[in-house]
Amino acid sequence: MLSWLSRGSAAEKESVQAEEPAQDTETAGLAALGEPLLTVGNVERSFDVGSQQIRVLKGINLKLYPKQLIMLRGRSGSGKTTLMNLMGGLDTPTKGEIFFKDKPFHKWDDDKRTEVRRKDIGFIFQAYALMPLLSAYENVELSLRMANTPRAEWKPRITACLDLVGLSKRMHHRPFELSGGEQQRVAIAKAIAHKPSLLLADEPTAELDSQMAAQVMQVFKEVVAAENMTICMTTHDPTIMEVADHVYEMVDGVFVGQ
Numbered sequence: 001m002l003s004w005l006s007r008g009s010a011a012e013k014e015s016v017q018a019e020e021p022a023q024d025t026e027t028a029g030l031a032a033l034g035e036p037l038l039t040v041g042n043v044e045r046s047f048d049v050g051s052q053q054i055r056v057l058k059g060i061n062l063k064l065y066p067k068q069l070i071m072l073r074g075r076s077g078s079g080k081t082t083l084m085n086l087m088g089g090l091d092t093p094t095k096g097e098i099f100f101k102d103k104p105f106h107k108w109d110d111d112k113r114t115e116v117r118r119k120d121i122g123f124i125f126q127a128y129a130l131m132p133l134l135s136a137y138e139n140v141e142l143s144l145r146m147a148n149t150p151r152a153e154w155k156p157r158i159t160a161c162l163d164l165v166g167l168s169k170r171m172h173h174r175p176f177e178l179s180g181g182e183q184q185r186v187a188i189a190k191a192i193a194h195k196p197s198l199l200l201a202d203e204p205t206a207e208l209d210s211q212m213a214a215q216v217m218q219v220f221k222e223v224v225a226a227e228n229m230t231i232c233m234t235t236h237d238p239t240i241m242e243v244a245d246h247v248y249e250m251v252d253g254v255f256v257g258q
């Protein structure tokens with residue numbers, strides 16, 4: 001629209017601007033967000049179960065921009081986890097496109113997607129996925145090893161991440177010596193240690209009481225601000241949704257009310 005405007009006469013510009021102020025505001029708003037980090041275009045995902053094909057995602061469009069906190073809500077079975085798996089390059093769509101930065105995940109094989117994932121995407125799942133015999137410090141160290149981060153950077157980065165999630169004093173505790181909320185905060189430190197651009201979190205507060213869930217959300221807000229990261233998470237909790245930059249509602253494999 002902006003390029004079209006620059007070709008029109010002054011009168012045309014005035015009338016278009018008068019008629020479409022909302023669209024201009026929207027265009028300016030999108031420009032301020034910068035280049036999308038992740039683009040999901042007309043994505044469909046079906047699964048073959050026996051002789052039947054189940055259509056789980058039925059045409060999803062979504063753009064994530066840098067430094068956003070985005071939430072997906074929807075009933076159990078609506079397709080949220082299926083979409084998160086596609087966004088994180090764990091799975092590929094049946095139809096449609098997924099670009100992470102300029103990388104076409106929908107065309108790439110698992111090895112190429114895994115490489116990007118290890119370096120530039122972090123995951124947090126409902127169950128904390130911590131190694132039970134390793135301390136908080138060693139759990140975070142593990143993700144730096146996986147990302148091939150130079151060893152000299154480990155200690156300052158691990159310390160900074162555990163500090164960010166408020167667990168400096170617990171860094172030598174093993175998971176069973178920590179509360180559920182503390183374990184989830186270690187999982188966050190582990191997921192962000194390698195400085196991914198995108199953090200995907202599937203129901204990260206589902207197992208936590210409301211106070212611990214609020215702590216985790218506070219940490220997420222700090223991560224977005226301090227680490228230049230975009231977080232996309234699923235949740236059922238309406239109180240949590242208040243802190244989101246945008247909430248997508250999924251019903252039966254499509255977004256509604258956008």
Ligand SMILES: Nc1ncnc2c1ncn2[C@@H]1O[C@H](COP(=O)(O)OP(=O)(O)OP(=O)(O)O)[C@@H](O)[C@H]1O
Nearest residue numbers: 047049054056074075076077078079080081082083
């Ligand atoms: N690999 C698979 N094979 C067959 N069906 C699948 C597969 N993965 C997901 N499904 C089906 O897709 C639908 C959506 O599942 P999904 O896990 O994405 O939902 P969800 O919105 O994340 O639910 P919840 O909130 O309970 O986690 C479900 O009916 C599920 O059974």
